Amino acid sequence: MAYKQKSNDLDATLARLMSDVIITNPSISNKTQERKSELFSSEPIEKEIKKEIEKKEIKKETVKEVKEIVKEIKEFKEEKAKDNPERNSRRPAARGGMIRRKESQKPAKSENRERTQTKNRDSSSKRKTSLKIISLGGLNEIGKNMYVYECGNDMFVVDCGLAFPDQDMPGVDIVIANTSYIEKHAAKLRGVLVTHGHEDHIGAIPYFLKNFDVPIYATRLTIGLIEGKLKEHGLLKNAKLNIITHRQTVKLGCMTAEAIRVNHSIPDSVAFAIHTPAGVVVHTGDFKMDYSPIKGGIIDLARFAELGNKGVLALLSDSTNSERPGYTMSESKVGESFQKLFVSAGNRRIIIASFASNIHRVQQIVDTAAKLDRKVALSGRSMINVVSKAIELGYLSVPKGVLVDIDDAVKIPHEKIIIVTTGSQGEPMSALSRMAANDHKDVSVTEDDFIIISATPIPGNEKNVTKVVNDLLRLGAKVIYETMYEVHVSGHACQDELKLMLTLTKPRYLIPVHGEYKHLKRHGEIAVDLGMAPENIHVGEIGQVIEIDNVDMRVTGTVPAGQVMVDGLGVGDVGSIVLRDRRILSQEGLIIVVSSIHRDSGKILSGPDIVSRGFVYVRESEELMDEARAIAVKITQEHLTKGVRDWAVIKQAIRDEMGGFIYRRTKRSPMILPVIMVVN
Ligand SMILES: [Zn+2]
Ligand SMILES: [Zn+2]
Numbered sequence: 248m249a250y251k252q253k254s255n256d257l258d259a260t261l262a263r264l265m266s267d268v269i270i271t272n273p274s275i276s277n278k279t280q281e282r283k284s285e286l287f288s289s290e291p292i293e294k295e296i297k298k299e300i301e302k303k304e305i306k307k308e309t310v311k312e313v314k315e316i317v318k319e320i321k322e323f324k325e326e327k328a329k330d331n332p333e334r335n336s337r338r339p340a341a342r343g344g345m346i347r348r349k350e351s352q353k354p355a356k357s358e359n360r361e362r363t364q365t366k367n368r369d370s371s372s373k374r375k376t377s378l379k380i381i382s383l384g385g386l387n388e389i390g391k392n393m394y395v396y397e398c399g400n401d402m403f404v405v406d407c408g409l410a411f412p413d414q415d416m417p418g419v420d421i422v423i424a425n426t427s428y429i430e431k432h433a434a435k436l437r438g439v440l441v442t443h444g445h446e447d448h449i450g451a452i453p454y455f456l457k458n459f460d461v462p463i464y465a466t467r468l469t470i471g472l473i474e475g476k477l478k479e480h481g482l483l484k485n486a487k488l489n490i491i492t493h494r495q496t497v498k499l500g501c502m503t504a505e506a507i508r509v510n511h512s513i514p515d516s517v518a519f520a521i522h523t524p525a526g527v528v529v530h531t532g533d534f535k536m537d538y539s540p541i542k543g544g545i546i547d548l549a550r551f552a553e554l555g556n557k558g559v560l561a562l563l564s565d566s567t568n569s570e571r572p573g574y575t576m577s578e579s580k581v582g583e584s585f586q587k588l589f590v591s592a593g594n595r596r597i598i599i600a601s602f603a604s605n606i607h608r609v610q611q612i613v614d615t616a617a618k619l620d621r622k623v624a625l626s627g628r629s630m631i632n633v634v635s636k637a638i639e640l641g642y643l644s645v646p647k648g649v650l651v652d653i654d655d656a657v658k659i660p661h662e663k664i665i666i667v668t669t670g671s672q673g674e675p676m677s678a679l680s681r682m683a684a685n686d687h688k689d690v691s692v693t694e695d696d697f698i699i700i701s702a703t704p705i706p707g708n709e710k711n712v713t714k715v716v717n718d719l720l721r722l723g724a725k726v727i728y729e730t731m732y733e734v735h736v737s738g739h740a741c742q743d744e745l746k747l748m749l750t751l752t753k754p755r756y757l758i759p760v761h762g763e764y765k766h767l768k769r770h771g772e773i774a775v776d777l778g779m780a781p782e783n784i785h786v787g788e789i790g791q792v793i794e795i796d797n798v799d800m801r802v803t804g805t806v807p808a809g810q811v812m813v814d815g816l817g818v819g820d821v822g823s824i825v826l827r828d829r830r831i832l833s834q835e836g837l838i839i840v841v842s843s844i845h846r847d848s849g850k851i852l853s854g855p856d857i858v859s860r861g862f863v864y865v866r867e868s869e870e871l872m873d874e875a876r877a878i879a880v881k882i883t884q885e886h887l888t889k890g891v892r893d894w895a896v897i898k899q900a901i902r903d904e905m906g907g908f909i910y911r912r913t914k915r916s917p918m919i920l921p922v923i924m925v926v927n
Contacts, residue, residue: 377796378525380563380758382789383808384408384424387764389567389705390447391810393424394530394760398523401500402435405519405530406442409450412812413707417829419812423451424789426458428806433459437499441465442532443516444472445604453480454818462487464497466506468515471636472604493517493547508547509534512578512738513604514642515543520550525796526560529752533565533761535740536747539579541607542642548751555753561795562754566762567739569770574743576736581701582611584733589619589665592697595725596661597621598690600671600679601701603629605738606637608701609667610644616665617646624656626690627669627678634667653689661695671702673711680711683718694723701734745773756800757784758793828918836862836917838909840879840901843924849887852926855879855901862917871912878904879921894923 378398384391390410396403412419429436438461442448449469453476456463465473467490477483491497493508501524506517511533521528529551536546568575589597601608616623623645625631637643656664670679679700681687692698698719704712712728719726729735740748749757757779759770764786771784785793785800790808794801811819812826842854857876882904886897898921905919 373798375797376524377794378523378528378560379803380528380561380793380795381428381791381806381808382760382787383426383428383806384410384789385447385760386767386787386789387762388789389762391422391424391451392448392761393426393451394563395429396502396521396523396528397432397435398525399501400435401437401502402429402432403437403499403502403504404429404439404455405504405521406448406532407439407451407455408445408447409813410447410810415830416812416826417833419814419826421450421813422810423454423813423818425807425809425811426455428808430458435500436461438462438464438497440497440499440504440519441469441473442518442530443511444469444513445533448532449473449476453477453482454813456482456486460485460487462489464489464491464504466491466493466515466517468513468606468637468640468642471640472633475632475636491517494550507550508544510537510540510543510546511535512602512607514606514637518551520554523560526755527554527558528561528563528795529554529559529754531562531564531748533567533739534744534748535568535575535738536744537575537577539577541578541582541610548747551748551751555751559752559754561756561758561800562749562752563758563760564745564748564770565739566745566759566766566770568737568741569745569759569762569766569773571737571741572743573741575739575741576733578607578611578736580733581608581736582615585611585615585699586618588697588699588727588732588734589615589621592725594662595695595697597665597697597699598668598679598682598692598724599665599699599701600668602671603627603633603669606633606643609634609637612665612667613643613645613649617649621663621665622651622656622659623649624651624653624664624666625668626653626666626687630667630669630678657689666690670715671700671712672705672708673713673715674708675711680715683715683722685722692719692722692724696722696724698724698726699734700726700728703729703735703737742773745770746777749774749777749779755783756795759784759786831916831918832861835915836860838862838875838905838917838919840905840919840921841924842879842883842922843926844883844887846925846927849890849892851880851883851887855883855921859917862915863913871909874912875905875908878908894925897921898923 376398378396381395381397383393383395385393385406385408388410390408392406392408394405396405407424410422412422416422436459439452439455441452441463443466449465449472452463452473456477457480463470463473463486465488470488470490473486473488474483477486477488489497491506493506496503496505503522505520505522507520509516509518509532516532516534518529518531518534521530534546536548538545599612601612613623625634634643638645651659651664653666656666668678668682670677670682673680678687678690682690682692685691696719700712700716716726716728727734757771757774759767762770767786771781771786774784775781783800785802787793787802790805791802792804792806794803812822814820837860839858840855841858842856843852844850845852855876857872857879859872863871879901882900883897886900891897901921902919906916909919910916
């Protein structure tokens with residue numbers, strides 16, 4: 248066992264050194280790189296190193312380190328030989344990842360054979376360095392994405408998002424992932440990689456940085472949005488934020504991650520190719536393939552293909568739209584619809600609701616507005632924040648004079664203005680919901696308004712959106728939403744795009760991510776249709792430790808994972824009991840039974856009195872409340888007469904008796920809270 252550990256450590260160190268060499272000397276040709284990786288596995292290591300040194304392609308410090316490692320390998324071999332003579336002829340367990348790739352392309356048949364062999368204890372020594380992938384969020388849900396990659400003594404996290412609470416979490420602001428596993432291994436943590444700036448990928452970063460002081464790597468816009476968040480939490484000063492660009496490599500211990508451009512509904516989104524001692528893992532992040540994007544270039548399909556040709560060990564790919572056949576339409580399509588709709592709005596004021604982060608959408612609105620000689624005003628805090636950040640960083644170009652303040656917008660004739668607002672999901676406090684409720688301080692909706700909802704309701708939000716649409720229609724406005732025109736396209740890949748990603752990267756294993764169970768499952772089926780062996784696809788759960796090595800992919804354990812609820816300043820202090828109480832309170836109401844009792848004599852000095860909230864309207868239920876009160880009096884009295892002075896016993900008896908009575912009479916189960924004030 249000690250050997251295995253040691254071999255893993257060596258593997259990891261070697262890989263780190265190799266990547267050092269490659270990074271410090273980018274001019275090294277592919278061929279040399281290959282030789283370098285072989286260098287660590289072939290027998291006459293010293294000789295090879297000498298040659299390399301002569302060629303001066305390795306830094307001095309690296310050479311020193313390599314020498315040490317070589318010494319260690321020798322010792323390791325000797326030790327091993329002593330212990331297990333018949334295996335002596337084998338090469339050391341430590342081998343570079345690049346060689347492994349060839350093995351990773353073995354046909355499924357021989358792999359199955361290896362699989363069965365793993366049942367023998369003997370074959371465990373065949374395993375080389377393994378990579379652990381643990382999802383702490385993002386599986387069986389759309390939200391709080393967080394994936395841990397761990398190899399040897401190094402670990403990093405991809406994405407750090409939040410989820411919004413659902414109906415059964417009253418009072419909870421946001422939900423984040425349980426990071427106790429990372430806490431336990433904090434010394435290994437090398438950093439956080441972020442794929443793009445959506446809340447389900449960056450929203451938990453402030454909470455994460457409060458626990459872990461590690462660098463964050465993301466593209467420019469993503470970093471810009473993270474900065475805004477950290478500023479709000481007062482964490483910006485000490486944060487180690489690093490801007491990376493497409494095709495740039497980040498070294499994280501023995502692993503390196505390379506950013507690859509993808510298309511999505513927010514600019515500057517990337518996938519990561521993660522080079523590990525066990526092989527290359529492609530982590531797509533949220534993506535689609537847009538051949539006519541508004542800005543920023545087409546997804547880097549060539550790079551995915553290159554990686555695929557060299558050999559990809561595993562693919563973690565976006566499953567959001569795996570149920571939808573065909574392709575996701577290009578964002579440009581929406582611009583065409585806008586042009587037509589804006590013209591058809593005639594002299595009416597135009598109000599468009601969209602996601603604040605969909606900067607390309609805003610760009611198309613601005614461009615069309617400028618063409619039609621309309622001004623644009625922004626409404627909603629997140630819309631104003633994101634748009635100003637995007638303008639500042641050059642992701643959004645607005646012709647001079649087009650953007651006006653919302654306060655000035657009301658003075659501009661209706662045919663000359665477009666208001667871009669948040670609230671496309673019918674969020675109750677959003678600008679659009681306020682307009683629909685006639686409660687917006689600047690905008691009152693009339694029949695003179697032409698309203699476009701440029702988004703699809705996220706599952707769960709349909710009711711809210713329908714309510715907003717109904718309210719706006721009632722106010723007389725014309726309302727356009729997705730089902731009527733192409734005013735929205737998704738940011739996620741549909742089936743044909745998923746197939747293309749699988750075909751290009753040719754992974755040995757597929758782990759569908761970013762989706763509910765049905766999405767993950769469907770994504771797996773798509774891969775099977777393409778000829779992938781079902782046993783090479785893992786539809787997982789959060790908290791599962793997925794281990795991949797040269798032999799197979801398997802679940803080797805679980806770690807704590809779940810929902811950490813954030814309520815105001817409290818992180819994780821709202822647990823299942825608090826939630827249960829809140830649910831009862833919100834659904835059934837509360838009854839408080841108050842009495843004061845003299846400690847020594849056990850005499851009731853006052854009460855029991857009954858106060859209720861959210862249960863029944865007391866004035867109309869006087870009889871019921873009187874009866875309930877009588878029960879409380881009776882029980883308290885009985886206990887006191889019997890000499891009971893354990894107040895908890897009396898409280899429990901009141902709870903039981905009164906609960907039963909109220910349920911029989913009303914079929915409701917309010918929370919009953921007996922309060923006994925003891926007077927000396
Ligand atoms: Zn996204
Ligand atoms: Zn997402």
